[in-house]
Each structure stands twice: as C-alpha cells, then as structure tokens.
Amino acid sequence: MPGDFPLRDVFMKGRPKHERYDPFWIRHPPMPVGRRAKLFAPFAALKGYDEEVASKRIVYEDRSGMEREDPGSIERKLAVLHGLTYNRRMAKENRVFVTVVFYEPCADENSEAFGLLGQARTVSGICWNVDEEVGRTITVDSQRICFDNILRIENGEGIFERGRTGC
Secondary structure, three states, X not given: OOOOOOOHHHHHHOOOOOOOOOHHHHHOOOOOHHHHHHHOOOOOXXXXXXXXXXXXXXXXXXXXXXXXXXXXXXXXXXXXXXXXXXXXXXXXXXXXXXXXXXXXXXXXXXOOOOOOOEEXXXXXXXXXXXXXXXXXXXXXXXXXXXXXXXXXXXXXXXXXXXXXXXX
C-alpha cells in the first residue's frame, strides 16, 4: 500500500469487531452460513439457454436410412392389434403390451433439420386403439403414431405368431 493512501488509517484498523448485543450486532445479527451461501450461488442468466444448447446436440437422420420392417408384416400386425382392441372394452380386457419403433420428424422450428430429417423413437406400453379407416393411427399409452411412420412393431407375448397360425 502506498504511503500516501488517503484511507490508510481506516485500513490499518482492520475489520470491525462488534461485541455481542451491542446496538449494531442487535440490528445486524450474523447471517447463517446456509443463507450466506445462497447469495453466492450460481444462477442462469439466460433462461432456456441450456435447453437450447442441448437441443442442438440431437442427431437427426434421413428417413430413408432407417431400417424398416416389411410393410406387409406391419400391416398384418396392425390387423391383429385391431382385432384385439377394436373397442375400448376389448382393449381394457386384453391389455396388449407392444413396443413400437417409429420415425418422428424434427419439430424444432429453429433447427436446420426441421421438416427434412427426424429420429427413430421407441414407445412401449399398452395398445389402446388401432384406427385403420379414418386416421390410420395406433395409440400406445398416450402416444398416437401414424401408420406411415412405423418402422417396427414387437410384442414379447407372441400374439403376432398366434395370429398367423390361427391358434
């Protein structure tokens, strides 16, 4: 510290010390360490920035590059599922558990892949509805999937093999 520093005498006195229960200590009691740590905790200056950066890391690919099951096989499996879930009562009674792998187009309007590329997604759950006539969709749990986007349909219980042999 330079010798001609104007506040040298104040600096040399050091940190102020207050006696317990003096007027200053009563008005300004020491802050607990937990509250004090919150003052210096990191914060997100830009809300949503981390999510945007993470969304740019998603790898999208062309639909033609994805491996698709034979369309005739998919149609046959959908017909079996339609037979087991043709109304809500039958769907509740049969509770057919399926895994559907499907193509989902990129929905992020700010992405370069919007409308051009997509990604393969997997949904596992109970098949509640197969709409073959109007919407041409299958509903697995709460996810509605268009027939044209389905890549594979699987079932661990073997219902598709039973449907083929007629047992």
